[in-house]
Amino acid sequence: MxxxxxxxxxxxxxxxxxxxxxxxxxxxxxxxxxxxxxxxxxxVETIPLIVIKKDNNREQYQRSKIEKGILSACYKRPVPAEDIQKTIDAVELEIFNREEKEIPSSVIGEIVMEKLEDLDPVAYVRFASVYREFKDVNTFMDELKKFLQ
CATH class of the missing domain: 2.40.50 (OB fold (Dihydrolipoamide Acetyltransferase, E2P))
Structure with a gap:
């Protein structure tokens, strides 16, 4: 060196x-x-991971996008920064453990939702409302009912 x-x-x-x-x-x-x-x-140098977006465009994986989504969902919630970082690390670990060269953004979204469900229920619902593109209150209530069961 x-x-x-x-x-x-x-x-x-x-x-x-x-x-x-x-x-x-x-x-x-x-x-x-x-x-x-x-x-x-x-x-360790890894092969770049490609994310397949909803419109079938492909772009290189960026950890910062997951961080931004999780931080937004946890905004003004009593969730320690350390737990947020552990959640981001857990999401990333699960993504890379799949050992795929391409991964749909929908799979990443589901992994994030799974981890947020354990971290904070309000953060989970916030993320779900954006990720699942709730159109009205009924869609929102349906998701809440699933979560409460």
Missing amino acids: RCPYCGNPDTRVIDSRPAEDKSSIRRRRSCDECGRRFTTYEK
Whole structure:
């Protein structure tokens, strides 16, 4: 690994441990030339996942879209940020464990709803109302009845 300070091509690994996200390795390194220390993260390179949208367009998977949806559903709810992050991680883990190169957005939506149901009932209903595109109060009530049973 090249030193970011002096450009020396040889550096030493001082410490290695799993990073906070548990999907990468955090390494503390030291440069033998200038003596400075720096941190690197090593992550497995994965094949990009393609999401098939409702209109059959395809786009590359973006974690930020799941984060945005879950954060919106949990807005002003008494759900700890740590639990929200764990839910996002669980959704992503389930998506990637399918080992598919393409996944329909509807499958992702169902996974998110399943995880939100366990996290917070109000967040679940909020997400469902947008995801399932409730047209009127009766559709909304039908979903609530399913949830309450």
